Amino acid sequence: MKIYHAHDMYMCMATQLHGARSSRLVVLVSPAEKQRIAASAAAADMTVSDYLRTAAERYSEPSEAEQMLMRELLTQLEAANASTERAFAALEAQQVRAETFDEDAYRTKVRAELQARTDIDWDALGHALSSEARQ
Incomplete structure (x- = not known):
């Protein structure tokens, strides 16, 4: 008993639907293209003719x-x-x-900008910070 795969059944149906093939179509390809097409056909478990016929039938703009x-x-x-x-x-x-x-230059610049501010009471801030550190 032969087990048919979906691909085999499609190919059998395609052969039956189109009848005997008697017309030849010549397509020129490069050796590299021929190799790629043959490899793709083999991977699909198809003959090169069936592979190209199927590809042509499926193609549409x-x-x-x-x-x-x-x-x-x-x-x-x-x-x-x-x-x-x-x-x-x-x-x-x-x-x-x-x-x-330059991190050192950046720190120096920011320190100078902060020390130049008159809205900060540096003595009070230093005292507050040192008191918190002791607790």
Whole structure:
């Protein structure tokens, strides 16, 4: 008893539906294309003829709605790519800033700015902090 797979049944049905094949179609391909097609046909457990016939029968030009959808998706993809490029550029700029950051100079600058403020009572703050440290 032979067990048929869905693919085998499709091929049997396709053969029965189209009758005897007596016309030849010549398609020129490069050696690399021929290898890829043969490998794809083998992977699908089909002859090269059946594989190409099936591929040709399944092919159709995209409808107007599908073309519009593809154009919209392409527009969104381009926008996402542009956004990603901007994000990478900003990240690279931040990395350069981080690599050249001088923490000691920054601390010195902030300390000088804080000490120059007249709205802070430094003696009272120092006293409050030292009292809390003792508790």
